[in-house]
Amino acid sequence: MHLLDYGKDYNMARLFLSDPKVISGRISIEEPASIHYLRDVLRSRQHDTVIVFDGKGREYICSVETISEKIVLIVREESAAVKREGNVVITCACAIPKNSRMDDIIDKLTQLGVDRIIPLITERTQVKLDKKRRLIKHERWEKIAIAASQQSQRVSLPKIDLVTEFDDFISLTNRFDVKLMPNLVGKTKHLSQLLNSLGKNILVAIGPEGDFSQAEVDTAIKNGFISVSLGDTVLRVETAAVSIVSFLRLVSY
Template structure:
């Protein structure tokens, strides 16, 4: 069944009108006709089943036939703060795969050793939207605009906070530390890693040093590894 992302849909309304872009895709590309069934997701946990009442290429009318709330809601909250990679394709790859696996919030942090100082979130959000449609996720992860490391570290977070880095020293692993069903924030640094000053500041602000294994991982790989571990340990 074909799936559409409809963030403005309201559960109490029996009908929904696809915008022109989605209507054109439904009628001209997918060639859906009167009576065809489709699914809709609102990004807030709602999964809708609907039937086409008017297959118009500019304003297709849908009749809502079923609504499931909190569809696929997970028992935990995962926030990953990641330094944008020099090659933006690698960040896009992470966002796509992390969305498919399961993630709630992503923050882009600009660090002392960051080679990329900005990343346009409009395109990155489209990557996320495509991934939730592909993997049938009813929740759309939040993508925050880029922010400096110092400003981000000063923000409060109600849950466990970790910083993964490559500097020597005592580090914890998620298998032993992660609280099942809780909120978790993991920070992943740029290609050159966090600076010692940044690591020290994070520890002073309640973060715990984290290991993701013996291998030296790329930024996007480390972030995805953390995403996988948190989801796996919360099963």
């Protein structure tokens, strides 16, 4: 069976390894978190099939040979995987909401196939993070993205940027085909008006509770952003992020 046929079995166990080393046709797993995931979460047993992916487009179809203090997988097939995340590259910069809601945003955007996520600090962001907490959050979000990638059968991992200030973010936005900023301030376009001009490399900026400030909207528009509407209702940060990315994914297939 070809690797792509395996990809159609949505019950197939998948495991992310950043640098899987194949020695004599086998991959040895000694990292405790990966062992726990296969043995205790997925309940993999001897001879079960596991697909190992490296997050950079390569997959290995394996069979479980042994499960003990380490897990040994026999590699049956290796292939460069077909990208399943869609035909466009989507970057979502999202203001960090209160509580743990950014965790859910990372999870949902990863499942939807977003290629890059930039956690934003804006003028009205209520979350305060010092340097240490920013690093802790970043590590946690990367783990969430890995788990969501395994569950959703992605072949690549989204890049999770470090927490970024709005002004620094604007300086990173020159190379996108189209830049969208959903907001409630001033004149906006409906997304349906942009269907023929989206391009292949799309950036979306999602504001915080209370929306972007007028100054931030003005700065973004001066730097090529298009102000867009997501409808007549006021959406939570996480709802806005999932809504616009879902729309972009749907129209890009």
